[in-house]
Amino acid sequence: EFAMSKSIAEQRQYLPIYSVRDELLQVIRENQVVVVVGETGSGKTTQLTQYLHEDGYTINGLVGCTQPRRVAAMSVAKRVSEEMETELGDKVGYAIRFEDVTGPNTVIKYMTDGVLLRETLKDADLDKYRVIVMDEAHERSLNTDVLFGILKKVAAHRRDFKLIVTSATLNAQKFSNFFGSAPVFHIPGRTFPVNILHSKTPCEDYVEAAVKQAMTIHITSPPGDILIFMTGQEEIEAACYALAERIDRLTSSTDKAVPKLLILPIYSQLPADLQAKIFQKAEDGARKCIVATNIAETSLTVDGIYYVIDTGYGKTKVYNPKMGMDALQVFPVSRAAADQRAGRAGRTGPGTCYRLYTESAYLDEMLAAPVPEIQRTNLGNVVLLLKSLKIENLLDFDFMDPPPQENILNSMYQLWVLGALNDVGALTDIGWKMVEFPLDPPLAKMLLMGEQLQCLDEVLTIVSMLSVPSVFFRPRDRAEESDAVREKFFVPESDHLTLLNVYQQWKSNQYRGDWCNDHFLHVKGLRKAREVRSQLLDILKIPVTSCGYDWDIVRKAVCSAYFHNAARLKGVGEYVNCRKGMPCHLHPSSALYGLGYTPEYVVYHELILTTKEYMQCVSAVEPQWLADLGPMFFSVK
Ligand code: ADP
Numbered sequence: 001e002f003a004m005s006k007s008i009a010e011q012r013q014y015l016p017i018y019s020v021r022d023e024l025l026q027v028i029r030e031n032q033v034v035v036v037v038g039e040t041g042s043g044k045t046t047q048l049t050q051y052l053h054e055d056g057y058t059i060n061g062l063v064g065c066t067q068p069r070r071v072a073a074m075s076v077a078k079r080v081s082e083e084m085e086t087e088l089g090d091k092v093g094y095a096i097r098f099e100d101v102t103g104p105n106t107v108i109k110y111m112t113d114g115v116l117l118r119e120t121l122k123d124a125d126l127d128k129y130r131v132i133v134m135d136e137a138h139e140r141s142l143n144t145d146v147l148f149g150i151l152k153k154v155a156a157h158r159r160d161f162k163l164i165v166t167s168a169t170l171n172a173q174k175f176s177n178f179f180g181s182a183p184v185f186h187i188p189g190r191t192f193p194v195n196i197l198h199s200k201t202p203c204e205d206y207v208e209a210a211v212k213q214a215m216t217i218h219i220t221s222p223p224g225d226i227l228i229f230m231t232g233q234e235e236i237e238a239a240c241y242a243l244a245e246r247i248d249r250l251t252s253s254t255d256k257a258v259p260k261l262l263i264l265p266i267y268s269q270l271p272a273d274l275q276a277k278i279f280q281k282a283e284d285g286a287r288k289c290i291v292a293t294n295i296a297e298t299s300l301t302v303d304g305i306y307y308v309i310d311t312g313y314g315k316t317k318v319y320n321p322k323m324g325m326d327a328l329q330v331f332p333v334s335r336a337a338a339d340q341r342a343g344r345a346g347r348t349g350p351g352t353c354y355r356l357y358t359e360s361a362y363l364d365e366m367l368a369a370p371v372p373e374i375q376r377t378n379l380g381n382v383v384l385l386l387k388s389l390k391i392e393n394l395l396d397f398d399f400m401d402p403p404p405q406e407n408i409l410n411s412m413y414q415l416w417v418l419g420a421l422n423d424v425g426a427l428t429d430i431g432w433k434m435v436e437f438p439l440d441p442p443l444a445k446m447l448l449m450g451e452q453l454q455c456l457d458e459v460l461t462i463v464s465m466l467s468v469p470s471v472f473f474r475p476r477d478r479a480e481e482s483d484a485v486r487e488k489f490f491v492p493e494s495d496h497l498t499l500l501n502v503y504q505q506w507k508s509n510q511y512r513g514d515w516c517n518d519h520f521l522h523v524k525g526l527r528k529a530r531e532v533r534s535q536l537l538d539i540l541k542i543p544v545t546s547c548g549y550d551w552d553i554v555r556k557a558v559c560s561a562y563f564h565n566a567a568r569l570k571g572v573g574e575y576v577n578c579r580k581g582m583p584c585h586l587h588p589s590s591a592l593y594g595l596g597y598t599p600e601y602v603v604y605h606e607l608i609l610t611t612k613e614y615m616q617c618v619s620a621v622e623p624q625w626l627a628d629l630g631p632m633f634f635s636v637k
């Protein structure tokens with residue numbers, strides 16, 4: 001009701017940050033670096049940038065605000081542009097990888113921390129920014145952690161530059177210390193008590209348990225929206241499907257009217273227009289049930305939530321030494337994250353949080369706080385970037401929490417294998433070229449190999465297709481039909497070539513949308529791939545060569561970039577990684593699966609851990625290609 005009855009100006013004035021606006025601006029005027037702490041929803045992300053604009057900081061420069069998550073950057077920019085009554089991309093804009101929605105009038109720019117980090121490659125002092133707000137610093141994302149060190153230097157070089165670090169939690173002292181005892185400004189909280197209920201026993205199937213709990217709340221509890229925390233897209237979709245089904249079943253089996261439930265998923269790969277729906281008010285009498293990843297923990301705040309259902313799990317990217325690479329894995333969240341999740345129920349009034357785990361799990365099994373990403377993931381991109389910024393010895397860089405030396409060495413080894421670093425750890429010509437691309441090092445290498453092997457046109461398409469969410473659409477109620485259509489695109493020896501085939505067929509059908517619909521393809525995904533393709537082409541600045549239909553050479557380019565992910569056949573559908581020896585399985589959705597085609601050697605794009613280690617995006621390769629690339633890594637029989 002609040003959002004409907006109050007004007008946007010009134011809503012702005014109601015936010016906790018509004019009551020301290022002038023003091024906050026005063027502290028910012030008097031200090032170069034300020035740490036701002038406030039509860040989620042107090043108005044840090046949407047208001048701070050506007051206050052800075054109102055206080056004149058945009059007269060000679062931009063106010064930039066970094067976000068660890070793309071969804072947050074887009075969604076907040078949209079909200080702020082509405083509050084300022086301007087078109088998105090005009091006075092207020094955003095930039096995420098491969099998508100820049102800013103213009104000549106832009107004064108407030110939201111962006112991912114990765115985008116700002118890449119901007120430092122072109123302009124080390126970030127001269128166009130008057131102020132940078134490093135938002136969500138408590139998340140300690142890899143890029144934010146690197147930015148800490150870089151922006152500290154910028155602040156030392158430029159007296160006119162202001163840096164504001166915001167955090168939702170009270171670990172601000174660490175940030176303050178890093179910036180030479182910068183003042184910490186607290187936004188007074190306005191929160192309601194949340195009644196926390198733990199499971200009595202550990203729960204076997206948290207998706208089912210969450211669905212059940214949501215149904216119980218919906219049928220028996222007073223009005224108020226529900227927020228469910230899950231780990232990722234598949235689970236979220238399964239939960240939404242199950243909820244819808246149960247509501248349907250209930251409606252058809254009772255005479256009484258079943259109250260309406262508006263089921264809304266939110267995760268990073270969801271199209272932006274669907275993401276925006278979580279903020280919309282449900283129609284009369286309907287209850288909203290948002291099913292979210294940890295994106296709704298602190299980076300997006302939805303008002304009106306009275307009930308939180310917390311599965312206690314989240315997906316985290318971690319370096320897996322056994323696999324020699326990063327993998328997204330499901331882990332119990334930290335106590336700090338669990339408390340944030342519960343807090344979402346107490347923003348509008350007293351709420352309830354249902355934890356689908358026991359109190360002893362909370363107390364004894366969960367970590368107090370999450371481990372910063374820099375401590376647990378591959379640093380390939382960071383190493384490349386810092387080397388190109390002339391930071392020769394990474395151990396000298398001013399990290400708030402330095403990464404383990406082993407991590408740095410592993411990442412350097414991988415870059416050396418790709419030919420990006422030479423024997424003394426300096427950037428090679430290939431390495432310098434790879435820095436240019438906003439891509440993971442192996443994908444950048446693939447492009448360069450495409451150039452060398454004269455199949456750049458084909459490789460560009462594959463790299464672009466790998467940089468967007470899967471374009472294959474598989475509706476639950478037409479699964480078999482869509483699988484059959486998908487199979488027609490299969491190039492039996494390669495998922496990479498299958499992607500190429502899809503794109504080329506789309507192209508020969510004039511990039512038509514109805515053609516996509518007929519073929520169970522996401523038109524938005526394909527359009528995005530086309531856009532990414534043209535942006536990569538701009539960066540390449542060289543003429544495109546095509547190999548026509550001699551696609552073996554394309555597989556060779558794929559092989560040269562991904563030979564660290566080479567695997568040898570072991571049994572039906574089963575391979576072992578050539579370097580690490582761990583098993584990796586063909587996924588049933590792969591073109592190589594079930595077609596009676598079992599090559600001796602394959603390379604894969606990445607390994608996904610679900611019930612098994614599944615190879616994602618696989619291509620058959622010739623043993624000789626592997627032998628030529630790195631005899632020291634392989635014992636090709
Ligand atoms: P914080 O950054 O301190 O967590 P925000 O600035 O994100 O707080 O949120 C302030 C308010 O703006 C909240 O009440 C939130 O619900 C609202 N808000 C943020 N984004 C949107 C949006 N896209 N649509 C509607 N309301 C929004």
Ligand code: MG
Nearest residue numbers: 044045298299
């Ligand atoms: Mg925020």
